[in-house]
């Protein structure tokens with residue numbers, strides 16, 4: 259590879275270099291497409307109807323963020339690769355992205371376009387629950403909605419309970435940072451991915467007979483957090499995220515010990531460990 263510092267100085271020659279690189283990048287994308295064609299047969303995607311492998315996607319995004327340098331903003335490489343990955347997933351098994359626009363269409367459209375590109379269809383809905391219902395009714399579609407729905411949205415996470423109900427499969431953006439151009443924190447739901455799901459963080463719908471502030475501390479001692487809560491006929495329903503190594507019985511024991519007795523606990527999804535980007539480094 260030529261040393262860029264020793265690059266030719268006239269404009270036409272520099273544009274010639276850019277043309278060469280563009281042709282190489284395009285050829286590499288075509289080659290990536292050929293590998294995807296071979297991968298379709300290995301993954302047997304047509305049987306499950308879903309090509310998403312959120313753990314693999316998170317690992318790819320981490321590698322990109324870790325090796326990135328130079329004048330091109332991270333936002334740009336991140337969005338380019340999200341479009342590449344989202345579209346190559348769509349090529350394996352077509353899907354639409356259903357989005358809850360109850361908090362405004364613009365942030366959700368930004369999120370869908372940034373993370374899945376423009377080839378994948380975008381379908382707006384009135385609520386997170388409508389998104390979950392649309393995903394339940396479709397074969398391989400995805401749904402996205404804001405994690406912070408506010409109390410009026412109700413306990414939407416309970417719609418994810420049950421073996422065949424949709425599940426949370428990812429939390430986006432993968433690379434969290436202040437000022438992210440599509441930074442609204444969203445959950446991605448799909449039909450259950452079974453063995454293809456990543457379980458670095460596991461999410462439970464938990465019903466507790468009464469609420470105690472000590473319950474939040476108990477969950478945080480396990481390395482988890484209470485993501486959302488809502489009142490439910492004298493009880494409290496919470497969506498709780500804990501590291502994958504924490505067994506449901508450990509969570510129940512911790513909540514019981516904080517005098518917030520658990521009357522029901524159901525797994526409603528899982529996702530990759532969160533990544534944060536600050537001062538040029540991923541943690």
Ligand SMILES: C=C(O[C@@H]1C=C(C(=O)O)C=C[C@H]1O)C(=O)O
Pocket residue numbers: 294297301309310311312314315318342343344346347350
């Ligand atoms: C290519 C795959 O399928 C999907 C597309 C990916 C990609 O284009 O890099 C990564 C993960 C999957 O969501 C795969 O499973 O490796």
